[in-house]
Amino acid sequence: MTTILVTGGTGTLGRHVVERLRTDAREVRVLSRHSRPYAVDLRRGGSALDAALTGVDTVVHCASTPRGGDEEAAGNLVAAARRAGVGHVVYISIVGVDRVPFGYYRTKFAVERLLEESGLGWTVLRTTQFHDLVLTVLRGLGRSPVMPLPARVKDQPVEVTEVADRLAELATGGPAGRVADMGGPEVRTLESLARSYLEVTGRRRAVVKVPLRGAAYRAFRAGDHLAPERAVGKGTFEEFLAARAERARAGG
Template identity: 70%
Template sequence: MATILVTGGTGTLGRLVTERLRADGHEVRVLSRRSPEHPVDLRVGGPALDAAVAGVSAIVHCASTQRGGDERSARHLLDAARRAGVPHLVYISIVGVDQVPLGYYRTKFAVERMIEGSGVGWTILRTTQFHDLLVRVFRGLAKLPVVFVPAGVPDQPVEVAEVAERLAELAAGAPVGRVADMGGPEVQTLADLARAYLRATGRKRPVVGVRLFGKTYREFRAGGHLAPEQAVGKGTFEDYLRARGGGSR
């Protein structure tokens, strides 16, 4: 079996990718700032990164943050991968990064382009939003007596464990470039998803759609972040809420 490095391996997605790969018999190196095995800040790089990358047959790059630094982190990782002769890097991205002009999406798209031009064999998977992201958003919004959501915006959340399984499958194979997007099983409005969250958590709040302005809002309303033709996920948002007691409230 292969030796595979998972960046962001202590995070929500990376932890599940690690578990899936180990269950399949692979040796996994977990890299993150909090990893006891390979405690590396990718924004800094250095000898510890080179040591983590040395001898692996693939890297699954899950490390990401909306606080900035993803491009610098990717540059350090790709440089280390080239020095070590790593044949395959798998990157998790987001559906719509090339359409929705959101700052974080633009960063993810820039990282995609860096990987494509790196000279390292690559595979990129774009998915729709994870269920737990919506729960975090709704949990914050539900602190008010009225839950305000962007009017007319659909979403297609996907189960993170299913994404982890797909990434593990891709990491065990050869580089194949951009693969088909992966979307959740249902497209629903944010308002309906918010109501589902409120029901599951026993909260009584009116949900009010607020019309926003700007190109980002227009692209979200138009569904630039959706993959309805790739609704391959099986777990619905309601399934997620039931399994986790309302998303841990």
């Protein structure tokens, strides 16, 4: 039986990966800070991490946070994976981490390099932003009567369950290095995404486009975080919003 461990296995992406990997032919272990029996803080590592990796063939590394600590967590994971003889680590990254000088992107790129130099078999999949993240951002910006949006910035949101399908496929294969990027089906202006959000939620907000400064903003404005040539996702942002609204009406 193949044993696969999913870090961040209770998160937005990880829980879907776990669901897709669980079959009679596989044991899937869920690792997070609070998930028993593999409750581990990757930033600390230690004997609990070693125990979680004992007998594991493949790791799908979904655990990540923009609040910091990803490099330390990945370093601990790689060291423990070496000790345990893990054959394959699959990592989810972001389109543009090598082009956009944004702190979280730089961290994700550093983790990619760490895996490349780890001596382990590895696979890296870069995707565009999840629909869930775009919704979170728009909710935050829509709290005031005026919704400010970065001027001349586009996005290409992708459905998280489709990303989970791809990660599960990669996890059941051999190490493949950096695979083709995965983008959502449409490159959209932030304004169009915001207006779809406002329409579905029934909110009325004045949408204002605000020019920003800095190298990261210039890279986002240039589209360095997009993958129009890899628009392989199927689910649109409107379909995502409609499905969430339906679940809310059903009490789910």
